[in-house]
Amino acid sequence: MFENNADQHTDQHTGARTVPSAGRYDVVVVGGGAAGLSAALVLGRARLRTLVVDAGKPRNAPSSHMQGYLSRDGMAPxxxxxxxxxxxxxYGVELVRDRAVDVTRGEDFAVALGGGRTVRARRLVVATGLRDELPEVPGVAERFGRDVLHCPFCHGWEVRDEPFGVLGSGPMSAHQALLVSRWSKDVTLFLHTLAEEELTDLDLRRLAAAGVKVVPGEVAGLVVEDDRITGVRLAGGAPGGAGPVHELSVVFVAPRAVPRTALLERLGARLEETPHGAYPVVDGTGLTTVPGVWAAGNATGFTEQVVHAASGGYRAATAITGDLLMADLDAALGV
Structure with a gap:
């Protein structure tokens, strides 16, 4: 909702009220992915002056298609x-291609943008997501999102029944190898940096029951022919030596998730450690421990898919709409 302002006018097409010269918004949404855009859509429809700050670097950019989103299955991100x-x-929502580099909290939230502009908002949605830190194996980063994959729910159907390799990098690698066996019965877990003693007896029994082969040794790189993976090459015995090649078509990896929480930390939001990094503590609507600040999408957790992110943005926006309404009514009543 807006305070009274002589410069305020109503858009004849959308009904949205705008203040053309002012840098003050009802809500600033930081992040223009599924979560941020979903929040902005609902906020705009609620006639709240909203700005989306979008750096234009979505997490799923390497993927040619997204799957598992009802009615949008197979659409390019x-x-x-x-x-x-x-x-x-x-609905009159503004979008600026920029980065939010800092934020301070006073009467409003002051969001400093990389281009030198500062915008102010009564409420803030942080939908900055996370970045995937990939194993440093030659070929992995270059082919990520093509035939180097991380999520079988996103891509498993498209590569079903192909021979899979799973690049071991931590205690969750055994679980990943077991999970992808739902889509292929030819799965090999390459231990790579995962020590054999890190696998429990139950891990080994489950892997054997699922038909997953376990190969010790470090992976030196991917074998690529005609722009597709044909195998994984192990490191040789001598430094820099070439080891044996295991033929396969698809490699699954478990990236290290690096949450983009700088703005939330700057505001003093409480974070909670998880196996995939530290994420903000939020309630069911995405409200953080900082009054007036919501988080949505992968800014709240590693496992949020596009459909979850859009839902989280929606929930945050509806909560913010009610929050601002009550704040305005209480201010008018002098409460």
């Missing part, structure tokens, strides 16, 4: 986001 940007524009 870039197309999905482009449609979202078109939709929020219909």
């Amino acid at each position: 870039a197309e999905f986001l482009a449609l979202g940007r078109e939709e929020i524009a219909r």
Whole structure:
């Protein structure tokens, strides 16, 4: 909701009220992925002046298609986001291509942008997501999202029944190898940096029951022919030596998740350690421990898929709409 302002006018197409010259918004949404755009859509439809700050670097950019989102299965992520940007524009939501580099809290939230501009908001949605830190194996980063994959729910159907390799990198690698065996019965777990003693007896029994082969030794790199993976090469006995090649078509990895929580930390939000990094403590709507600050999407957890992120943005926006309404009513009543 807006305070009384002589410069305020109503858009004849959307009904949204705007203050053209002011840098003050009802809500600033940091992050223009599924969570941020979903929040912005609901906020715009609620006639709240909203700005989306989008650095234009979505986590799923390496993927050619996204799967598992009802009615959008198989759509390219870039197309999905482009449609979202078109939709929020219909309701007067503004979008700026920039990064939020700092934020301070006073009467409003002051969000400093990389381009030198500072915008102010009564409420803040942090939908900055996370970045995937990949194992440093030659070929992995270059082919990530193509035939180097991390999520079988996202890509398993498309590579079903192909020979899979799983690159061991931590205690969850055995679980990943077991999970992907749902999509292929030809799965090999390459221990790589995972020590054999890190696998429990139950891990080994489950892997054997699932038909997953376990290969010790460090992976030296991927074998690529005609722009597709044909195998994994192990390191040789001598330094720099070439070891044996195991033929396969797909490699699954478990990236190290690095949450983008700098803005939340700057505001003093409480974070909680998880196996996938430290994420903000939030309630059911995404409200953090900082009054007036919501988080949504992968900013709240590693496992949030696109459909979850969109839902989280929606929930945050509805909560913010009610929160601002009550704040305005209480201010008018002098409460």
